[in-house]
Amino acid sequence: xxxxxxxxxxxxxxxxxxxxxxxxxxxxxxxxxxxxxxxxxxxxxxxxxxxxxxxxxxxxxxxxxxxxxxxxxxxxxxxxxxxxxxxxxxxxxxxxxxxxxxxxxxxxxxxxxxxxxxxxxxxxxxxxxxxxxxxxxxxxxxxxxxxxxxxxxxxxxxxxxxxxxxxxxxxxxxxxx
Numbered sequence: 001x002x003x004x005x006x007x008x009x010x011x012x013x014x015x016x017x018x019x020x021x022x023x024x025x026x027x028x029x030x031x032x033x034x035x036x037x038x039x040x041x042x043x044x045x046x047x048x049x050x051x052x053x054x055x056x057x058x059x060x061x062x063x064x065x066x067x068x069x070x071x072x073x074x075x076x077x078x079x080x081x082x083x084x085x086x087x088x089x090x091x092x093x094x095x096x097x098x099x100x101x102x103x104x105x106x107x108x109x110x111x112x113x114x115x116x117x118x119x120x121x122x123x124x125x126x127x128x129x130x131x132x133x134x135x136x137x138x139x140x141x142x143x144x145x146x147x148x149x150x151x152x153x154x155x156x157x158x159x160x161x162x163x164x165x166x167x168x169x170x171x172x173x174x175x176x177x
Contacts, residue, residue, distance in 0.1 A: 002076075002159050003115035003122070003166045006043065009072060011115070011124060013048035022068040025050040027061060029079065054079060058098050065108065073099045075152055084142060086149045089157055097142075100149040107134030112155035116163045125162070127155050 013024040026049050031037035041051050050069070052060045061071055078094050085092035103110055113126040130151055138144040160167045 002156070002163065002168075003117070005074065005115075006040075006047075007122065008113070008115035008124065009044065009049050010047035011122075012070075012072065012113070016070055017048060022070050023050055023064075024048065024070050024072060025052050025061065025064045026072040027052050027054055027074075029054045029077070054081060058102060062102065062106075065102075065106070075099060075149075076156055084146045084149060086146050086153055088153045093153070095149045095153060097145055097149070100145045100152065101139040103130075104132050104145060104148055105134065105136050105139035107132055110152060112152070112159060114159040114163070116166055125159065127158060130155070 009026055016022060016024050026044065028051050030053065031040060044051050050064065052064065065071060075095065079096055081096050081098060083094035084097045086095040088095070102108060110130040111126055113124065115122050115124050132148060
């Protein structure tokens, strides 16, 4: 949630389509206000995104990736899915384990990306991709999954430090003890 995710998602979907690089799916939660949820999900679909409900588990995401699609996962959310405590800004933060397990199991590259305002427009920023080797054993090892997720969180921290004013945060990420 660095910068305007909805704008970035639409831009990414268009760029992927323009480059014939596969459709973009986004793993989403359900907004607990049904009319607002419908509005947001309909807007995402109109922008060319396929929405994959988080509650459906990993199978739809894996099918999408196997079919040549690209996926966006907003890793900075605290959700009700299986998570591991991974450092985020120096404090352990529950981080969804599924994306890390999937990347490690299948060798799926992860591209840290964000959007930022620039003048009257925007600029898309990305870091070098994280490219794990396909290793099903690593995907079952919580310590290896946590290490990979820590790399992902380090990238997110880097992007936030470059543009802290646009880190819109509305979720309880950390346990307050």
